Amino acid sequence: MPPPDYDPLAPVNLRDPYPTYALMREHAPVLWHDRMQCWVVSRYADCVAVLRDHDTFARDPRRVGEALSEPSLSVQSLDPPELGPLRRLLMNAVHAHDLDGFAQRGRERAADLLSVLAEKETFDVVADFASPFSLESVCDLLGVDRPEPGSFVAASDAIMRSMDAGLRPETAEPGRLARHQLSALVASWFADSGKPGLLADMRRGAPTVGVPETYVRNTARVLFQGGYSTMVAAIGNVVALLMERPGLLERLGASEFRHCGIDEMIRYDGPVQGTSRTATCAATIGSTRIAAGQTVLVLYAAANHDPEQFARPDELLLDRSPNPHLGFGWGPHACAGTILAQTVLHAVVDALAEHPDRLCPSGSFARRRTATMRGWERLPAAFAPVTRTTSTEESP
Ligand code: HEM
Structure with a gap:
């Protein structure tokens, strides 16, 4: 069988990339991609x-x-080794954060927003819930005032879309301009903001890490914008699954496996599809020779459905354990915000479970036309009174 013709932006792959990933794993596990000029x-x-x-x-x-x-x-x-001190500064700030307070405020924020939305006949989960909720959450985390949402969301989307510049070169320049715009915003926070939070902690530690302060400011920008855009996509993916599968929220809410259930949702359909690296010398992956200077795209999402690693990989098993998935990355660049992301997702699931009504689809869902970040463009929804569901067909 010839290697699959992999187009991440083809409608079929935006809808469901996992069958294509399965073909790639089986027939071309290290696939040369002409258009992106990289190994997949x-x-x-x-x-x-x-x-x-x-x-x-x-x-x-x-x-x-x-x-x-x-x-x-x-x-x-x-x-590494240049990464070490900067990464430590970031992780120390994350671990010093009052996670219980952050979780509590997250639950209240989610519940408040949902009760306002429940007054509407219909609303969009992405634009009306995931986006404002994630923006408030990252502002809370960093300890900064909320930027004007319209221009921030546009800049963040431009950066997120530019991660696909290998496929869509026209996204590179708007992404570059947006990075400059948000760098200026973060620089103003470094100069002015006096609130406690991750930004203040990182600013305080900046002189100790042995890299220019710009690197620390850029890291704060990545934390803010990357945290926001990944959260929006992750919340959309989780809420869509909950709406598509009646009874799942109840099983998750009642389950002693709640923590692993939410983690499993990131394995099953997480937002970050892959990351790239460049070979510094000639190397081999499996039996494929990689030349020095060539780019390698590591497909986290394909790895997360690999039957060699995960039993019943295409099923959502809330009690899957162990679950060494790559949805939060792996190694020195693994997600710095994993615990924060999990806290925020728990807050959303708690607020949905405690809401007196159930969220239901109120129109057709539409995927975003992005490859690196898998998320929803539109998730029309409405609250409807709870109906009893039988939940015996899936485990647990
Ligand atoms: C469910 C939501 C999230 C998922 C699935 C996720 C996933 C990931 C993944 C896969 C990476 C590695 C990217 C790569 O290798 O190129 C990453 C990196 C990162 N994430 Fe997250 N993330 C989430 C939420 C967050 C949040 C809320 C924050 C912070 C507020 C955050 C901060 C970061 C940072 C700073 C990095 C870069 C780390 C480095 O390169 O050393 N993430 N994330």
């Missing part, structure tokens, strides 16, 4: 091997002689 890696073991070997597979393109613009210099782009 889809098997779990190969993905982890690439992410583990950061000597050979660089995140920082300067290691293969390519330039990196100043706004891109952040925790996201550096490699």
Whole structure:
């Protein structure tokens, strides 16, 4: 069988990429992609091997002689050992945060927003709930005033879309401009904001990390914008699943496996589909030779459905354990906000479970035309009175 012709933006793959990922894993696990000019890696073991070997597979393109613009210099782009102190500064700030308070405020924020939306005949889960809720949550986290939502959301979307510049080169320039715009916003917070939060902690620690302060400011921008856009996509994916499967919210709410159930939803249909690295020298993945300087796209989402790693990979099993999925990445660049993201998703599920009515679809859902970030463009919904469901068909 010839290698699958992989177009991440084809409607069939936007709707459901997992059958294509299965073909790739089986017939072309390390696939050369002409249009993106990179190798696409889809098997779990190969993905982890690439992410583990950061000597050979660089995140920082300067290691293969390519330039990196100043706004891109952040925790996201550096490699060990330069990465270490900056990443520690970020993780120390995350771990020092009052998570219980953040969780409590998140639950209240979600419940308040849902009770306002419940007054409407219909609303859009993405624009009217996930977006404002995620923006308030990242402002709370960093300890900053909420920026004007319209221009922030437009800039964040431009950055998110530019992650597909390999497929859609026209998204690169708007993304670059948006990074500049948000860098200026973050610089103003560094100069002015006096509230407690992650931003104040990072600013305080900036002189100790041995990298220019711009790197710390860019890291705060990544935290703010990356945290916002991934949360919007993750909340959309989780809420869509809950609406599509009556009874799932009850099983999740009542289940002792609630924590692993939410984690399983990230494995099953998470927002971040992949990440790229560049080979610093000739290397081998499986039996495929990779030349120095070539780019490798690690497909987290394909790895997360690999039957060699996960039993019944295409089923949502709320009690799946262990669940070493790659939905939050793996290795030195694994998600710095995992615990924050889990806290926020719990707050949303709690608020939905405690709401007297149930959220139901009120029109057709539409996927965003983006490849790196899998999310929804439109999720029309309405609250309807709870009906009793029988929930014996799936486990647990
Ligand atoms: C469910 C929601 C989320 C998911 C699924 C997720 C997933 C990921 C993944 C897969 C990566 C690695 C990307 C790569 O290798 O290129 C990543 C990186 C990152 N995430 Fe998240 N994320 C989520 C929410 C958040 C939140 C809420 C924050 C912070 C407020 C955050 C902060 C970061 C940062 C700073 C990085 C870069 C880490 C580094 O490169 O060292 N994430 N995330």
